Amino acid sequence: MKFGVIKFPxxxxxxxxxxxxxxxxxxxxxxxxHGDAELKGVDCVIVPGxxxxxxxxxxxxxxxxxxxxxxxxxxxxxxxLVLGICNGFQVLCESHLxxxxxxxxxxxxxxxxxxxxxxxxxxxxxxxxxxxxxxxxIPIAHGEGKYVCDEAVLAELNIANRVLFRxxxxxxxxxxxxxPNGSQDDIAGIASANFNVLGLMPxxxxxxxxxxxxxxxxxxxxxxxxxxx
Amino acid sequence: xxxxxVYITLKxxxxxxxxxxxxxxxxxxxxxxxxxxxxxxYVEMTVGxxxxxxxxxxEMCEKLLANPVIEDYRYxxxx
Numbered sequence: 001m002k003f004g005v006i007k008f009p010x011x012x013x014x015x016x017x018x019x020x021x022x023x024x025x026x027x028x029x030x031x032x033x034h035g036d037a038e039l040k041g042v043d044c045v046i047v048p049g050x051x052x053x054x055x056x057x058x059x060x061x062x063x064x065x066x067x068x069x070x071x072x073x074x075x076x077x078x079x080x081l082v083l084g085i086c087n088g089f090q091v092l093c094e095s096h097l098x099x100x101x102x103x104x105x106x107x108x109x110x111x112x113x114x115x116x117x118x119x120x121x122x123x124x125x126x127x128x129x130x131x132x133x134x135x136x137x138i139p140i141a142h143g144e145g146k147y148v149c150d151e152a153v154l155a156e157l158n159i160a161n162r163v164l165f166r167x168x169x170x171x172x173x174x175x176x177x178x179x180p181n182g183s184q185d186d187i188a189g190i191a192s193a194n195f196n197v198l199g200l201m202p203x204x205x206x207x208x209x210x211x212x213x214x215x216x217x218x219x220x221x222x223x224x225x226x227x228x229x
Numbered sequence: 230x231x232x233x234x235v236y237i238t239l240k241x242x243x244x245x246x247x248x249x250x251x252x253x254x255x256x257x258x259x260x261x262x263x264x265x266x267x268x269x270x271y272v273e274m275t276v277g278x279x280x281x282x283x284x285x286x287x288e289m290c291e292k293l294l295a296n297p298v299i300e301d302y303r304y305x306x307x308x
Binding site for chain 2: 100104106108
């Protein structure tokens with residue numbers, strides 16, 4: 001399974017994603033330059049974390065119109081797999097590949113710490129190796145990660161099981177203290193209507209190797225491989 | 230050419246934490262009657278004249294300058 005990792009000016013998790021695919025998963029991977037509309041025949045596009053275009057105007061607002069993202073939007077429309085992590089999630093929302101938006105954390109601070117996520121839907125290309133309710137320890141690192149959407153969108157996300165991950169505590173219980181940024185309904189990650197696009201604020205690529213403190217994010221990448229085979 | 234001023238603010242339904250904190254600071258300074266502080270963005274630009282001018286300004290706001298999911302905008306065109 002061939003992966004592509006987009007490099008925007010200001011991306012800073014592109015190398016982590018590249019490392020995870022190449023060295024942890026042992027799969028082929030290429031960087032995709034933001035200025036190129038060519039996706040190099042990849043099977044999955046990763047939109048990495050960072051501060052694309054300096055987060056000018058709004059996080060992800062400028063990246064949306066880059067040639068690589070225009071190509072990614074067409075790729076996703078034809079069923080291609082797209083994984084947006086952190087700033088990548090913000091880019092996917094700005095691109096309208098996912099509904100809603102990410103705004104400043106309730107606490108006004110950049111939050112960088114390990115959090116726990118509850119797997120809400122284990123029947124998608126991104127979660128097929130997980131079991132329903134499984135708790136993953138994965139780090140977050142963001143200042144604008146509070147997910148917001150209107151009531152109609154929230155209802156649609158819940159009815160269609162499109163919320164794949166919610167913030168929780170170590171036992172999988174949700175409370176105000178287990179929500180690090182004030183996200184609506186504790187939402188950490190959502191999928192598109194066809195489940196071929198996932199955006200999430202936590203960083204599974206930074207939790208893919210035991211040396212990094214947790215290897216529990218690896219399951220998301222392994223799910224993609226399982227789906228592809 | 231016309232000068233355009235665009236004002237962008239978070240939708241009233243969203244907490245404007247920055248505005249709230251600044252409002253608290255104003256109260257501390259003794260300006261206790263201050264309410265509804267909202268902090269937003271201001272964009273200035275010049276655009277060419279043409280029959281599509283107003284449509285294009287609205288398009289620019291919808292597509293890029295504001296995110297209609299979370300923000301409201303208004304603009305003024307100065308001849």
